[in-house]
Amino acid sequence: MIQSRDTESIAAELTRQGVESAYALIKSKIKKTPVLTSESISAIATGNDNPPTRLFFKCENFQKGGSFKIRGATHALENLRPEELENGVITHSSGNHAQALAIAARAKGVKAYIVMPSNSARPKVEATRSYGGNVTFSGPTAPEREYVAETIRTKTNAHFIPPYDHPHIILGQGTVLRELISQADVEYGCKLDAVIVPVGGGGLLAGCALAAHGTGVRVFAAEPALADDCFRGIEIGIREPNVTSSTVADGLRTPVGVINFPIIQKYVEKVFTVSDEEILAAMRLVWERIKIVIEPSGAVALAVALSERWKIEGVKGNIGIIFSGGNVDLDKISDLIKMS
Amino acid sequence: MIQSRDTESIAAELTRQGVESAYALIKSKIKKTPVLTSESISAIATGNDNPPTRLFFKCENFQKGGSFKIRGATHALENLRPEELENGVITHSSGNHAQALAIAARAKGVKAYIVMPSNSARPKVEATRSYGGNVTFSGPTAPEREYVAETIRTKTNAHFIPPYDHPHIILGQGTVLRELISQADVEYGCKLDAVIVPVGGGGLLAGCALAAHGTGVRVFAAEPALADDCFRGIEIGIREPNVTSSTVADGLRTPVGVINFPIIQKYVEKVFTVSDEEILAAMRLVWERIKIVIEPSGAVALAVALSERWKIEGVKGNIGIIFSGGNVDLDKISDLIKMS
Incomplete structure (x- = not known):
């Protein structure tokens, strides 16, 4: 992705x-x-x-x-062209990258789709939502998260912002x-x-x-x-x-x-x-x-x-x-x- | 006192x-x-x-x-004459004044006798001791604390540093x-x-x-x-x-x-x-x-x-x-x- x-x-x-x-x-x-x-x-x-x-x-x-996750998320969004941002951004994260991307996307005025493992800490889920993130749950493992994220990405054409591998x-x-x-x-x-x-x-x-x-x-x-x-x-x-x-x-x-x-x-x-x-x-x-x-x-x-x-x-x-x-x-x- | x-x-x-x-x-x-x-x-x-x-x-x-208690304790000790400090200082406290007086007394190089109610939070007792305070327990009410403190004061001739009424x-x-x-x-x-x-x-x-x-x-x-x-x-x-x-x-x-x-x-x-x-x-x-x-x-x-x-x-x-x-x-x- x-x-x-x-x-x-x-x-x-x-x-x-x-x-x-x-x-x-x-x-x-x-x-x-x-x-x-x-x-x-x-x-x-x-x-x-x-x-x-x-x-x-x-x-x-x-x-x-x-x-610290807001640093990478903000840097990633600052490097995207307007046309890459227009359908919003998407990621999967156990929590902190999720919140960070929601905050960074709100600051840019774009939508954030967030896939979170179902065993994420409750306050991280609530906080992600409070920053305007659109949360979907997945299974706890990396392949499970990635599958759900890819499904949503295909449907929305949102730009994928990986949690660490970029x-x-x-x-x-x-x-x-x-x-x-x-x-x-x-x-x-x-x-x-x-x-x-x-x-x-x-x-x-x-x-x-x-x-x-x-x-x-x-x-x-x-x-x-x-x-x-x-x-x-x-x-x-x-x-x-x-x-x-x-x-x-x-x-x-x-x-x-x-x-x-x-x-x-x-x-x-x-x-x-x-x-x-x-x-x-x-x-x-x-x-x-x-x-x-x-x-x-x-x-x-x-x-x-x-x-x-x-x-x-x-x-x-x-x-x-x-x-x-x-x-x-x-x-x-x-x-x-x-x-x- | x-x-x-x-x-x-x-x-x-x-x-x-x-x-x-x-x-x-x-x-x-x-x-x-x-x-x-x-x-x-x-x-x-x-x-x-x-x-x-x-x-x-x-x-x-x-x-x-x-x-904040270190502020009052330090100020009280700064105002004592050397002869008032020589037998050490004493107080009763549910915990924070106790730690503060122990720290302030150590900084002055004098003994600190501390009466703590038996229901004090454990880390406050441990911390008071770690700062060199000599801890004695009393019952939880103000009269009980005061009685034990007065007994020790009479015996040691330490200078009483009240927790708030001074x-x-x-x-x-x-x-x-x-x-x-x-x-x-x-x-x-x-x-x-x-x-x-x-x-x-x-x-x-x-x-x-x-x-x-x-x-x-x-x-x-x-x-x-x-x-x-x-x-x-x-x-x-x-x-x-x-x-x-x-x-x-x-x-x-x-x-x-x-x-x-x-x-x-x-x-x-x-x-x-x-x-x-x-x-x-x-x-x-x-x-x-x-x-x-x-x-x-x-x-x-x-x-x-x-x-x-x-x-x-x-x-x-x-x-x-x-x-x-x-x-x-x-x-x-x-x-x-x-x-x-």
């Missing part, structure tokens, strides 16, 4: 300069989200290490639509790290040594990898062990198209995209997996200590930074942690919090 | 200028907490009104120790509004028309009332209906010393102080009460829409702004809302959230 014409002509833009151009295009249409720190959480990450670790939290939970999306999401690097410098006078980025479909991860290239910032990925297709794909050197959908990190239940995988292979130093227990403990720590709401998928990078495997890896200094989103179903999360 | 010598000599400082002086003294020792806005919550508060209501949220949940505490807490007024001006180019302030013991409310005096900012109070001693006291014109302790807003289960009451009588325009259901619904809205964690006591002012009674009152324009704290017991709050 990806428009191969577009894809080929812009694949050459998949560079740090491409992220920079994307940022110039979307900057005025998104929020510059805050970068927060926490002495107590940095102290936990440091342990007995010297020099101490300092964590910088990029708070995309405060972004429009509650996640250069425009990747470049848009990469602006998260572009912004974080500059905020660490300007607001804290610090140079990042590394960044840990959650990976689901790999839009955010591939984009951040491009944004980091040539800056000296090392890029690591954080993935739920219960949806570890990226980790396995990197291990065997071939993209792994299958993923289970049982992790609590509902935003990361997708296989890494075709365009995303080779970028990750090339630029990402290592993929770390974390258990659902580690994800929930990290999420709880953020709620209690920083007093902000992040969703399980948004806590995966911190879960890595607090893990034994990360300590063994020995990456020290100023570490960027991407809090990718904050859209939680408070009714369901209550039970999960008690387990943590 | 209040040192009447001190009280008399500084009662004359209970003015806006007194708040200003307190701010100069504590400014470098506290956090300047952010002021946030939310289009969607302001829209709910506005309803069909014209001009629209714009809410400005003063986020003391991000303050050191997770609530001029130094009142002036310190008033810096919340002092800061909010200036942030609304500098960061948003807005003049506040009114502010809604939670009331428990009345330290924050009396302090904010002094800070507002002469500025044109109208001051309203927000109180849980299940702990409405302030509301009843104002109605009958005499301080009501009795209060039940059943509200979900655990920080507001105290009667208004002796020094606080006449200030509130004189400067606060009206006290609004809200049900526990309204408090929890407001808290949930903040978690979901603003993505920040506030405690039930911290949601009482917003609950008023969203109520029918407030609409009938007809206060419009730029309204300050004090989010007084963010210390929640996530294990317990889960059940409450489900009820909301």
